[in-house]
Amino acid sequence: MAPYRRQIAMAPIFMIIEVALELLQPRFMARIIDDGVGKGDLRLIWVTCLLMLGTSALAVIGGAGCTYFSSLAGQNFGADLRQALFRKVMSLSFAETDRFTTASLITRLTQDVGQVQHMLVMSLRMLVRQPLMCLGGVVMALLIDIRLAGILLLLVPPILFMSLLTYRYSRPMFSLIQEKVDRLNAALQENLAGIRVVKAYGRSDYEKKRFERENRGLSAQHLRTARFMSGMMPLTMLIMNMGILAVLYTGGWTVRSGELSVGEVMAMVNYITQILFSFMFAAFVLTDFSRAKASADRITAVMDTQPSVVDPEGAAPVAAGGRGACRGAAVEFRDVSFRYPGAAGAPVLQGVSFAIRPGETVAVLGSTGSGKSTLAHLLPRFYDATGGAVVIDGRDVRDYHLSDLRDKMSMVLQESVLFSGTVAENIRWGEASASQDEVEAAARAAQVHDFVLSFKDGYETLVGQRGITLSGGQKQRLAIARALLKKPSLLILDDSTSAIDGETEGRLHASMKEACGDMSILQIAQRISSVCNADRIVVLQDGVIVGQGRHADLLRSCRVYQEIVESQTGEDLSAKGQNGGLNHD
């Protein structure tokens, strides 16, 4: 909050001006009635009137100043909080984001921050104004008559009690509301992401029902909360109104005994009304406050989360090599095992050991769910190995700065992601400073240049969530271009050529080698044709390496590999030797 200390301090100061001036008004009124009308002093009436006008003009300055500074403080605070939260979310690793879920993180970043921001503005205005009005009212009332004001004292405990009750019970209700908002968002997001499937299966009615469940849930929770609130507020009001009755009654006696004038009793009633209103507003603010507290808790939960994958302490920075260096990285998996956090059953990887020498291409093959992608995810430290070590260029990946580590490598994922923006922006995504020539060179190496030029707008064509529809293979090649632009020491292709036809893929491999000759490549693939030229092929089965070697060696020695080849060529290799048949899983 430090940067807006001035704004936060200024808002209440201006508010104090406004409140102080407003508090004078009933006093002026009493003077008009008692001294002006009572004594027939017309001049006094006019002078007092002018005074009233003057003070209210000043009060505007106070009010406007408060608005100005509180808006400034609120928006600045909100924006900075959002920024800090986003930064935090960016720093979290997958174990944490998986836990929060994407939908909830989005809600927290937008709605919850909004609630807290709203609260700050409200408190700068109301939480200062209303207690001041209240306090001022009390002081003024005390000045008139201690006994009458004593009535106020009686009112304080029940009102405090009611307020605490409201706060205490409404906060969990508001937390629930935010949770339901999460669920609604999740349902929506899923629907948007899967809209093709929804349409293909004609499931819009089913989706509507699913959505309606969350929708109703949210509404019902809102309703429960609002109902609770609608009970508490009038009750608080009633207590205050009883105070007015008491003043009038007691006032009757004091007037009769001549201790107070009628004007003073009127002023008293006015002050009490004012106090009452400030309490009513306080109740409003309290609602907002408990709602904001619920949101603040959700924000804090994210802010307090420590990413599980962090930079090691005192890691020496890697000498600038990164882009352009293109020296192949040496990679070694040493007896690596891995298990997802909280997952039961057999580990995903077990005792995996193999090496990639600089400039080598190593392919990983294996059945669906055998742990290939997980293996790849250990390299950029999306997750940390639970046993053994992953070593790059002689250093454990856990001893690198994350950004150094990830600078060394490019990764193309199974599901290629394009972002809203142009083709050029998407390629340049990992390397913002790259020139147009470099972008085009990367695109050529990824076999995507010609196809980009076939668009009317060429490299300026919009793609991504808002852009044109690209085929799976086109997306994959754009993603590869993005990876190549980085000129990494290590390129990881996680089954990212699956939608590219064999012929193009062949060209792709050749042009990649040409563009970045020395880089090491870890390629996960399904097609033998994609991997048979690799320097080494690692065959995974249920998280364990069952074969390692060149295509020809494996063809002779590895049963699983033979089966994979058979499944693609239709020939029965085992007929030449051992027992035939498939023993899938």
Place this chain on the structure above:
Amino acid sequence: MTEPKKPALELQLPPRWQALVERTMAADAKGGGSRQGRHMGGGGHHGMHRQVVRARDARGSFLRLLRALRGRTLWLLVMFALVISGTCLSLLSPLFLGRAIDALKVVKNEVPVDMDVLWRMLLFLLLVYVGNTVVSFLQGWLSAKISQDTVCELRRDLFAKLQTLPLTFFDGRTHGEILSRMTNDIEIVAQVLSRGVVHFFGSVITLFGALASMLLLSGRLTLTAMVTVPFCFLLTKLVAKRIRAYFLAQQTMLGLLNGHIEEIISAQKTVKAFNHEEQAIADFAILNQELRRTGIRARILSGIVPPLMNLLNNIGYALLAGYGGWLAMQGDITIGVIAAFIQYTRQFSRPVNEIANQYNDIQSALAGAERVFAMMDEEPEPADAPDVQSLATVRGELSFDNVCFSYKDGEPVLRDFTLQVQPGQKIALVGSTGAGKTTVVSLLMRFYEPRQGRICLDGVPITQLPRQCLRQAMAMVLQDTQLFSGTVRDNIRYGRLESSDAEVEAAARTAGADAFISRLPQGYDTILSENGGNLSQGQRQLLSIARAVLADPPVLILDEATSNVDTRTEMCVQRAMIHLMKGRTCLVIAHRLSTIRDADVILVMAGGRIVERGARRELLALRGAYWQLEQSQAALLSAE
């Protein structure tokens, strides 16, 4: 489309985001989902571009908001009855208060205070206060109900609308932006509906009630109290439009920011792999900064109104005190009347204030509502023609007749595509990426409408079939798998909702998914996280296949359905699929030629055209494009 006179707020964004805003605004303004290619303007200079956000038809949006309340006429009537009685009660209290004070006043003339009158007035006041409590409780209760029901319905309608929109709509927007309309914008509308509209009418009623009571007490004082009212309305009118434009700009920015957040967080793996966090944060900062700027302007402008209103009130207050005091001195009115009047002016100025403030709130809600309605007004997928008839049984005969298609003018994706498929035939589409294979499928499913030509199912043009019937006749397994949160079982059952557990499991076995499912911690009842995040891509594809198997349609479409499945599993799947494909029309897109050898017809596509067609034998004999494809795959294999 926009009148230049309407107030507007300029957004200052780098060109890259500018284009996105323009697209959204243009789409909103048209209210039609038609896609229009926009140039990015070369992106040559990097100065800030200005994008003008204009508020549009306010009255129209307001009337539509009110119409949203229409279904709740009865409750609204009850509500108004409550508001009126509440107002009457609060109008009564100053009257009694004045009387009570008059009763005190008697003391000055040495007559004992009229305690009887005082008592009576106090009793009346007590009743009024209790009554008020009850009424405002009921009001709060009811207004919550009305607003929540309305908002719930609004959200439901918007979601239902979303389901009818063509894919072109979704292609043009980020998910986050749509999400923002469904939550942030509707939220604002909700707040106004719950606090605003009812209060607004309450205020109007209070206003007239106070006016009437004041007139009864003193016409001249009433006139004095009213002097400032025209100024109140003038002030409101002056700022309202501007406020709406500012809020619209704010909501637009919020939508953009949401889009960015959603995109980045969903693609977190890529973000991290490319060390792109700092850039993402910098982009975020740009949008955030603009949201901050528009937010500050909107808030300051709307926040400046209440103090000004207060000034006007106080002027009225002073005038009243002066003039009233003078009148009292003349003996025209009693002090009690002044006391009551002051209470009334409070009651009078409060609703005027409230009307003014709520008018501002309503402006911000209208900005939200405009964005909601813009989506409501999107052109849905063209409705089924009125005379469409469902096919009782679908044989699975398909025909494409000179079909042409382009997503964007001047960039044809599919040209003169003609194809006849007999029921039960297996057709394979091969060709390099971007040859238009997936487009064929999208057109068949009527995700997009062809620019030219005709597509028929069983001899009936697909435009003459209800969409539901058309899509139910086909099951499609896509390149990009999509799973929904829920159990594995639920996800497979998505293919046919009424199927039994046994059927679900049988389908999973056919799809080769049974093996890995049984290894999951809770088997079929394992809850999948967001889009099956805890499964591998290949496993997700197997689940999608199981889903299609369960749907049991006459036409089966496999678009790279097993591209991430290992080939051994794929072989098992295929063996099972041979059964499944029997008697079904199948459209298969694949890069691994091994999977399509047995197709009845193989189409080789290039550049949106069919360059070769025929059975494998014929194509091989032709020694053309297909032969080359097979050769290159074989060559790669035997390169060793």
